[in-house]
Amino acid sequence: MSTIRDKLREYRTAGYYTEFEYHWTMAVDLDRCTGCEACVVACQAENNLPIVGEKRMRQGREMKWLRIERYWDGDYPDARLNFIPMLCQHCDEAPCEIACPVFATYHNQDGLNAQVYNRCIGTRTCAVYCPYEVRFFNWFTYTWDEPLEQQLNPDVTVREKGVMEKCTFCVQRINRAKDLARDEDRRVADGEAQPACAQACPTDAIVFGDRNDPDSAVSRKLEDPRAYKVLEELNTHPSVVYLKNAREPLAGHEDDDHHGEESDSHAASPVMWSEESSEAVA
Amino acid sequence: MSATRELMFDHGQPSYSEVNNDVINALTTTTWRYWVTLGISAGTALLFFVAPWIYQIIVGVGAAGMNRNAMWGTYLSNFIFWIGLSHSGTLLSAVLHITQSDWRKSIYRSAEAMTLFSLMTAAMFVMVHVGRVWFVHWTFPFPNPMELWPNFRSPLMFDVMAILTYLTASSVFIYMGSLPDFAAVRDRSTGLRRRIYAVMCFGWRGTAHEWHTLGWAYTFFAVLVIPLAVSVHSIVSWDFAMSTVPGLHHTIFAPYFVCGAIYSGTAGIVTVMWMLRKFMGFGRYIGQLHIDNLSKLLLVLSLIWTYINICENFSGWYSGTSFEYEAILYRIWEGPFWWLYWEMILFCAVVPLVLFSRRIRTNWNLMLVISILINIGMLTERFVIVASSLPRKFLPDVFGTYFPSLVEISITVGSFAIFTTLFLLFVKIFPAVSIYEVKETLNPLRRREAHT
């Protein structure tokens, strides 16, 4: 009887996991981001992303698991460019996960939003539900011209047409680190598992690690008063945290930050941050 | 009662045997015009639906015009349109059966057939829509070597279950209602046709016991179908409403879609009734009373529909979130499809207001035009909902546009041909007007004059 009650409690736990084995988290310091797109290229190379070509790019069918979004601050000539790298946020309450009728996307024990390519039937509902627009659909079966197919990463599947794909936080690298740690009977050390983008970032704007470990670099970043999450008000609980760009306000926009909520409409960034953090910056 | 009996037939009451003759002759005598129409519509279906679909399966869904921003396009909006069109037949038939409205009896068979065939067309669109149609069976719960079952928490699984149930229930409903008529066809025909209908009617003899059982079973089907039909389109609306997308994430979507569905379905019935009168010679059975009642229903539904539309835009404005506000603005004014939005308002909210006039309500040709306009409006309504919300969600950097490709347009056209083909086959298999139920609406064959 008690086992039934235990089972029931287990199955009625919101999100099923009471604690993640590792809680992989990424912190992106927008102050450090120069918009060089090294991360984009690294991601493309690591994850066998196809180069879709100019025509399909213009149709809006590019495959970029990680993209640098650009937002302008102020009016020309007093304009300033802000960058925000946008990738799968690995939300703990992901809108995309409820959508899939065949469990092609689910939440794994590490807090990762996993995508199972084999299982996907391509209803594309997950991409519609995703507020960050970071899911990409294989409209065609993409091929690589000779000899470019030689450079494909053997650790990553090549996807066929009709399959949804997205950033995995370089799950192949995470798994390699975890396997190594398990062999040596220890936990993965901080910095041991690095996605391609974090590794490639020349200014160390992207920090990746385990949030469960209070001493990890990413945990320290989370305590930064500039930290905020994109579209947090949608209650998605993202695992990617951004550190706000805290530069001097532009001329003519000096009092932007003093308005609190109001500043949102003037700020170039479309993202909203929680009230505490924006006040802390002010 | 007798007053409605007189009203129901514009040219006097037929006798019992005349009903049999009229309906079964329409079934068995086939002119060359029928074959030509069937050939054209089947050819159109092959050329415009099947061929582009095969092409799309070979190259990938990229053959359609969808992109990163608009992951859903006309396939999904057409799916909703066809599901909507399916809503009136069975639902109306069941409601009118329960409320014992006699005027239902000469139109319900074709209305239910419309339900069935639009549902089938809608199911085709699901398969056209998905990326890997060859794995679409994974959405059904069946034991498999992967030990993986579908995700019953997904709104799409609600859809699968709802459509499966609706398809089953409405097939059963139309088939059971036709059993006695199959027996009547069997008795009038010879040879192969007789043998086929003997099997199809399950050996129906019309004994009191059989009628009694059918009556009970039929009422239960009707009772089960009503809540089902309401749930089906609510569930379809939740595919949209359960997302976070501004412009789709509305609580009003369930009643909005159900109302829109019945609206477009009723307009569809009017169109089909006109066709039956014109091409099948059922003018004697489908008359002024039917068109008048259907038009009144259309008028009521158009008013409800207008009200819900106002509500939707009002709540977008009143919500105070810039995302919602801009989504509404993009839909009705700033986006590339603003003219489609106003076309839909014109056809679905403004034009039906003329139905306040009884002279227009009872004019068949005018009603044909109005009903087709309403369905054009409803087709674009679904398109506008999809195409004006998805390209602009939250992050302005990835705002995009969507325009259907030739493949999508062709498949949309082809779907109408598929529906027409199925319906043309139907009128030669099922008696398109219920024989025994029309007889029920005639003056009863009594030795003594009826005093009731």
Place this chain on the structure above:
Amino acid sequence: MTLLASFAHEDAALDAARALRENGVDGVDLYSPIPLHGADEALGLGKSMVRVFTLLGGILGAIGGFTLCVWTATRFILPTAGRPVITLPPYLLITYESTILLGTLMTLLGFFVVARLPAWRDRTYRASSNVDRFVISVAGPGASDAEEILRAAGAESIEREESE
């Protein structure tokens, strides 16, 4: 032996059926082109057993639908979107649909069982009863007594058919 009496009027046929019943004749059946109000009472048909099938189907569907959701979700646990594995609102929707599905299918089964269909064999039957005639058949030992009653009730024609 089976006696088949044909009537042109429904009230005549119903009167005949009632008279036969009052005289204790067994094996009476009434064939009509439309469902006759009053036939239930004239032939002593009560509430149909179909409703039991519908009820059973509904209950079975409700239990089955919910069990299917819970069972499949707990076979292979794939957590999604911060929801518990057993999530009530979506599972109740599936339950709702499966209740109606099984209810419909069981009603269909109930119809076939109660009406004793399908019967793809030759049975006593007059084609005219699917057009505009009301036919009463009397089978078995009562047939010889019935002829008089049927004629008195106004039968147009009476035929005899030797049963197999």
